[in-house]
Amino acid sequence: MSETKRTYVPFQLWKEKSKQTEYTSETPLLSPDGKLIAKGWARHNVFDYNRNYVKTGIMSRKEWDFYQVSDGKYMVQLSFANITIGGYVAAKLIDLEAGKQIVDATQLFLFSKNTHIPPAKGDIPNRFKEKIGKAEFDFDTRETSRTLWFRMPVKDKMVECKFEMDIMPGLENITTVLPFEGDETKYFMTTKQNCMPCEGTFIYDGKAYEFTKDTAFCALDWGRVNTPHEMVWYWGNGSTYVTDENGEKHLFGFEITWAIGDESNATETAIFYDGKAHKFGAVDVETFPKPDKFMEPWKFISEDGRFNLTMTPTFDHHSDMNLGVARMHTHQVHGKWNGNVILDDGTKVEINDMYAFCEYVENKW
Numbered sequence: 618m619s620e621t622k623r624t625y626v627p628f629q630l631w632k633e634k635s636k637q638t639e640y641t642s643e644t645p646l647l648s649p650d651g652k653l654i655a656k657g658w659a660r661h662n663v664f665d666y667n668r669n670y671v672k673t674g675i676m677s678r679k680e681w682d683f684y685q686v687s688d689g690k691y692m693v694q695l696s697f698a699n700i701t702i703g704g705y706v707a708a709k710l711i712d713l714e715a716g717k718q719i720v721d722a723t724q725l726f727l728f729s730k731n732t733h734i735p736p737a738k739g740d741i742p743n744r745f746k747e748k749i750g751k752a753e754f755d756f757d758t759r760e761t762s763r764t765l766w767f768r769m770p771v772k773d774k775m776v777e778c779k780f781e782m783d784i785m786p787g788l789e790n791i792t793t794v795l796p797f798e799g800d801e802t803k804y805f806m807t808t809k810q811n812c813m814p815c816e817g818t819f820i821y822d823g824k825a826y827e828f829t830k831d832t833a834f835c836a837l838d839w840g841r842v843n844t845p846h847e848m849v850w851y852w853g854n855g856s857t858y859v860t861d862e863n864g865e866k867h868l869f870g871f872e873i874t875w876a877i878g879d880e881s882n883a884t885e886t887a888i889f890y891d892g893k894a895h896k897f898g899a900v901d902v903e904t905f906p907k908p909d910k911f912m913e914p915w916k917f918i919s920e921d922g923r924f925n926l927t928m929t930p931t932f933d934h935h936s937d938m939n940l941g942v943a944r945m946h947t948h949q950v951h952g953k954w955n956g957n958v959i960l961d962d963g964t965k966v967e968i969n970d971m972y973a974f975c976e977y978v979e980n981k982w
Contacts, residue, residue: 634920635899638882640664646794647671652801653794658883660789660894662808666737666841672802673730673843676700676943676982680735681840682745682756684765685854686780686815688833689972690714691826692934692951693778693819695765697735697745697754700943700982703727706752708767708776710819710826713951716932720821722769722776724752739808739839740790761786763813763835771821780817780828782835785868788812789894790837791887795878803843805878811836811856812870812889834870848980850877851902853917853928855954855973856889859966867891869966871958873900873917873924873975886919888958888966895961897923906977911935911948915975917956926956926968928975949976 638657645654646664651672655664671678681698694709707723726733726749736743739758746755752769761784768777790810797803814830834856856870867890874885880899888895903916915928930952938945954971 635880635884636882637884637896637898639896646804646806653796653804655794656796656879656882658791658793658885658896660791662738662740662790662792662839664792664794664806666806668734668737668841671843673701674846676702676846677803677843679840679842679844679982681838682735682739683838683840684756684780684835685838686817686828686833686835687713687972688828691819691828693780693826693828695754695756695767695778695780697733697756699729699733699735701730704729704733706747706749706754706767708769708778708819710776710821711934713932713934718934720771720776722752722767722771724750724769726750737841739837740792740810758784760784765817765835774822776819776821778817778819780815780835782813782815783830784813785892788892789889791872791885791894791896793874793883793885795880795883795885797845797878800845803845803878805842805844806840807842807874807885808837808839809854809872809874809885809887810839811854811872812868812892813837813856814868844878846981848877848978848982850978850980851875851975852978853973853975855971857971857973859968869968871924871926871973875900886924888924888960890960890966897921897959900924902975906948906950911950911977915950915952917975923959926954926958928952928954928973944979944981946979947976948978949974 640659647670679700683696686693692711710719755766757764765780792808795805813835815835819826853873859869870889898920900919934949951974
């Protein structure tokens with residue numbers, strides 16, 4: 618991929634705060650001619666997606682369900698993606714403390730424009746169950762729970778995992794729709810839902826890796842997009858329990874994604890506290906990490922001062938999948954986060970040594 622150009626603009630030079638257009642009722646995403654109707658964000662996915670309206674190029678329509686489970690020691694990534702000409706389903710197990718990938722079970726497929734179609738929404742009850750090649754999977758979402766199951770042989774060894782997670786009643790997420798300047802048919806729609814305590818087992822070569830709900834959480838990255846061929850993004854996410862000054866425990870999380878498309882109607886930034894989304898403005902990292910600063914501290918500051926955290930990296934999960942016409946070059950950096958965030962009512966929440974991650978990605982797909 619060619620060098621990505623980026624100019625860092627100090628926060629104190631921003632003259633206008635970002636606009637946040639919130640949608641609260643069902644609305645169509647696209648018109649029949651493929652033009653984007655909705656631009657903004659919502660606390661639940663209220664955007665009605667009709668994949669037949671998408672004006673696609675060879676790889677522009679992309680649909681994925683991506684789940685990441687971690688307890689700060691081990692991480693599991695369960696994912697499905699369909700990029701029109703093909704796709705994959707995969708389960709990966711990463712040892713975060715040792716800084717290595719234990720196993721990658723990936724099943725590729727081709728010619729999938731009208732096959733292997735995932736559900737049109739990710740945060741309402743749905744079930745996506747298929748067998749593709751040697752891989753079998755079942756992603757089952759209900760009102761207050763979600764179950765993920767995957768099985769696939771890797772050479773002569775079997776990979777099998779099953780995870781169950783809690784969905785707090787009324788759990789809010791952040792769903793955003795971002796346009797791309799110059800093309801009314803291009804857009805980026807994602808749902809990011811975290812704060813889901815998770816338990817389960819990942820089995821590989823006869824060894825079981827156990828996850829429990831007191832330390833493990835699942836984050837959902839659900840996407841239905843129609844994008845340009847080359848893209849760059851940042852994505853940071855985390856969940857944990859925090860204790861307030863009265864000794865009461867609260868479920869806490871955050872979502873920060875930026876550098877994708879036109880953010881003039883919404884930024885993909887939110888704090889989650891006891892299941893409710895607290896929307897704040899644009900965020901950036903003080904020092905651009907490329908090319909050699911990925912393992913140095915990342916200081917995050919939002920334009921409104923409500924997100925003030927620093928990540929001290931412990932592991933850079935670097936990967937570079939290069940298929941020529943398609944490439945995903947990723948630095949997913951994991952670490953300890955410290956600082957504070959401010960809720961909608963002005964309450965300051967102190968964050969101490971929270972495990973979370975932020976990634977920087979350059980993409981051709």
